Amino acid sequence: MRRVLPVLVVTAAIVVIWYAASVWMNSTWTLDQAERAGETPTFGQIVADTMAQDRPLLPPPHQVAAELWELTAEKKITSKRSLVYHGWITLQATMLGFAVGAIMGIALAIGIVHSRTMDMSVMPWAIISQTVPIVAIAPMIIVLSNAVGIDGRTVPKTIISAYLSYFPVLVSMVKGLRSPDAMQLDLLRTYSASNAQTFWKLRLPASLPYFFASMKVAVAASLVGAIVGELPTGAIQGLGARMLIGSQFGEPMIMWTALFAAAILAAGLVFLVGLLERLALRLTGQGAP
Template sequence: MRTLVPILTVLVGIVVLWYAGAVWLNSAWTLDQAARSGAEPTFIDIVNDTMMQERPVLPAPHQVAAEFWKGVTGQKVTSKRSLVYHGFVTLQATMYGFVLGILVGVALAVSIVHSRVMDLSVMPWAIISQTIPIVALAPMIVVLSNAVGIEDRLIPKAVISAYLSFFPVLVSMVKGLRSPDAMQLDLLRTYGANRSQVFWKLRLPSSLPYFFASLKVAVAASLVGAIVGELPTGAIDGLGARMLIGSQFGQPLIMWAALIAAAVLAGALILVVGLLQRLAERRMGVVR
């Protein structure tokens, strides 16, 4: 209950500001229409009109909620208008990219911790890679995929997702694998443990809290990568494609409903990662 109250307080504040912003941004259309007809609307008239416009600049929360509910329950999940269908398409690319990002991040982290050459050569380039805007990089990945004959649109989206998700895993795993102090390392060496045994018995267990913390960031970044990857591929399926369609055809409600669906999907993925973390900690005997 103590954690629920602050969350609800922030949520209420966001909704209030959202409604205020909707009235402010949508009132220009209302006043323009009133000026053309020679009417003088009251403040209540302005508020009422800004809450029900078909193509508002900023849709009101209840309009977005209604469109979201319609997209989830208003048609079959196999329909091209179903947010469940589009969410599944985006989720598929997200998970492929997420898994690929984990494999690349962990592999690079292990090599960096065990090799000074890798640390000095790879780590700076990994950091530099994150300074490149993904919006600029995504079309390049799509073009290169087409150039090498890859016709499956899922692959470039997964690569873009992996590009965004590997870095938090890499940084956190390097920190986690290096977290054991000198006394712990000396103790294992005293017992005659080799490098492999030190890794499996000490370094890897010590890195798990860092690893799961990075996964929560990585899975959200992977989802962003999948959505961004849908924009330059010309995809007609997926939440990113749904946002693009809403923007191109002047349907802000479709765009905002897809955005809310993406936020819900991200929250669900983070909850799943948290559940996996608790299961792993319980198996290792960690008591909260």
């Protein structure tokens, strides 16, 4: 309770500020309308109007929540407006990209740990690759994969989210695979263990905590990748596409609900990875008692 209270207070404060801001930002429109009608609304009327506009600059929390509920729980999943449907499209690309990225990261890390040449030549470029804004490449990846004859957007989205998610995995796995100290490595040498045995019995289990720490970052990054992959070339399915459509048609509610759906998806994924982490660490005997 002691740790929950401050979080609750802060969250409540954010909601209050949000309400105040939406009254302030939406009131311009209300006053404008009233002036045209030749009325002078009272403060109470202004507040009431700002709470329920069709195209608010900043929709108040309950309006977003109501819209979110309508688009997820009350719409049929097959409906083109259902956020569950769009979220599912995005989630597919996210999971594919996440899997590809994680495998790539682990493979590169294994190579780097075992080959000094690879360590010296590839590692600096892996770092540089992350300073390249991948979103700049996104439109081109989509065109490229179309030119090579791949239909649909799943493949380009997967590439983008894999590109964003491999790096945290790579860095943590290099750290993790190198985390056994000299004493432990020496012990395995006295057992005359082969390189492969050292890898499977010592290095890999030792890297598990690092692996899961990076998974949380990677899954969030690959969701960003999937959303960004939906932006540039007019996709019509997926949460990113909803944001773009909302932006182009001037429908703030679509943008806000897509944003919150993406946030909820991200939170769910991170939470899931956290659960897996606890489970895996307990199974390997490394978890907190």
